[in-house]
Amino acid sequence: MAVANAAKVSPSTVSRAFNHPDLVNPATRKRINRAVEKLGYIRNRAAQAIHGRRNATIGLIVPTINHAIFAEVIQSFSDAIDEAGFTLLIASHGYSLEREYDMIRKLMEHRVDGIALVGLEHSEATFRLLRQQDTPCIAIWNYSGTSDMPCVGADNREAGRLAARHLLQAGHRDIGLIFPSIEGNDRARQRLEGAMEEIRAHGVEVRDGWRQESPYSITLAKQAVRGMMDSDQRPTALVCGNDVIAQGAIFGVQSRGLSVPGDVSVIGIGDFNGSLDMEPGLTTVRIPAEDIGKVAGQRLTGLIVSETRELFRYRCDLKCIVRGTTRPLT
Structure with a gap:
C-alpha cells in the first residue's frame, strides 16, 4: 500500500508492475520503481516462512563466475556457511553496479538472512537498500581501514605496489601495465594505482602505449x-x-617469437589455482582467497546468529611469490 500511495497508483497496478510489467505503461512503471527505491520496499517471495524465523540462506553476488578469479573464495565461503547450517544462493552482475542492485533486491525478495558482496565500491542505491532493510552484509576481497561496511580481504593497492616493486628491484625500468577497466571495479583501480605509485616513486614513467586495458580474458x-x-x-x-591477464600476456609475448622471462618478465596478482603449474610457473602476488572466503563466511554467519551489527575489518597478508616468469635485468 505504501508504494501505491507514493506512486499515486492503485495497489493492483503495483502488483501488475511487479508480475506483468509489460502490461503497465512505461511512465507508470518508472514512477513505481522510483517509489520502490525511495522506500526500500522488498516483496516477500518467501511469505510461507514463519515470521521472525531465519531461512538459513545467504546471498553472494560476484562480478563473474566465468573465470577462476573468484572460484576459490566462493568455495571456501560456501564451506564456511555450510558448517554453520546456511545454504548459499549465488548471482553475478557482470561488473555492472546497477545490475548488482537488482540482484540484491531479488535475493532480499527471497528473504536471505545475509548478503555478501565483492569489493567496497557499490551504487548509492545499494548502500541505501542495505541500510533500509538492516540486512547483515559483508564485503569480500577488499580491505579498507575506513570502510563503513564489514570487510574481509586484501589491500589491493598494496598488491599493486608489491607487483611493481618486484620488477623494479630486479632492475626493470621499461615497464608496461595491462589492467581491466577500472569502472565499477575498485580491485582493479586500487591495484593499478598502487603499481603506478611504486613505479613513480622510483623515478620511472610509463611510456605512451605501454598501459593497455584488457578484460579478464x-x-x-x-x-x-x-x-x-x-x-x-x-x-x-x-x-x-591478475593472473588471467598475465597468462594472456605471456601468450602474447610468445606469439611474437619472444621468450618469458628471457625477453620480457611478467608478473600477475592473485595466485589462482593453476598459476603454479604453468610453464614457466607464474610469478604473482598471492591473495589468500581460501582464507578470505573462510573468514568472511564465519564472520557473516556470526553476525546473523548473534543479531549484532559489529563493524569489523579483516586484512589478509599478501606475499610476492617468485617463480619462472620474471628474472633480474642484466
Whole structure:
C-alpha cells in the first residue's frame, strides 16, 4: 500500500508492475520503481516462512563466475556457511553496479538472512537498500581501514605496489601495465594505482602505449600485448592486473617469437589455482582467497546468529611469490 500511495497508483497496478510489467505503461512503471527505491520496499517471495524465523540462506553476488578469479573464495565461503547450517544462493552482475542492485533486491525478495558482496565500491542505491532493510552484509576481497561496511580481504593497492616493486628491484625500468577497466571495479583501480605509485616513486614513467586495458580474458590480453611487442621500443617487464591477464600476456609475448622471462618478465596478482603449474610457473602476488572466503563466511554467519551489527575489518597478508616468469635485468 505504501508504494501505491507514493506512486499515486492503485495497489493492483503495483502488483501488475511487479508480475506483468509489460502490461503497465512505461511512465507508470518508472514512477513505481522510483517509489520502490525511495522506500526500500522488498516483496516477500518467501511469505510461507514463519515470521521472525531465519531461512538459513545467504546471498553472494560476484562480478563473474566465468573465470577462476573468484572460484576459490566462493568455495571456501560456501564451506564456511555450510558448517554453520546456511545454504548459499549465488548471482553475478557482470561488473555492472546497477545490475548488482537488482540482484540484491531479488535475493532480499527471497528473504536471505545475509548478503555478501565483492569489493567496497557499490551504487548509492545499494548502500541505501542495505541500510533500509538492516540486512547483515559483508564485503569480500577488499580491505579498507575506513570502510563503513564489514570487510574481509586484501589491500589491493598494496598488491599493486608489491607487483611493481618486484620488477623494479630486479632492475626493470621499461615497464608496461595491462589492467581491466577500472569502472565499477575498485580491485582493479586500487591495484593499478598502487603499481603506478611504486613505479613513480622510483623515478620511472610509463611510456605512451605501454598501459593497455584488457578484460579478464586470456585472448584479449594476448591481443593487447602484441601491440607493445611490435613497437621499436618494447617494455622489458609487464605488470598484469591478475593472473588471467598475465597468462594472456605471456601468450602474447610468445606469439611474437619472444621468450618469458628471457625477453620480457611478467608478473600477475592473485595466485589462482593453476598459476603454479604453468610453464614457466607464474610469478604473482598471492591473495589468500581460501582464507578470505573462510573468514568472511564465519564472520557473516556470526553476525546473523548473534543479531549484532559489529563493524569489523579483516586484512589478509599478501606475499610476492617468485617463480619462472620474471628474472633480474642484466
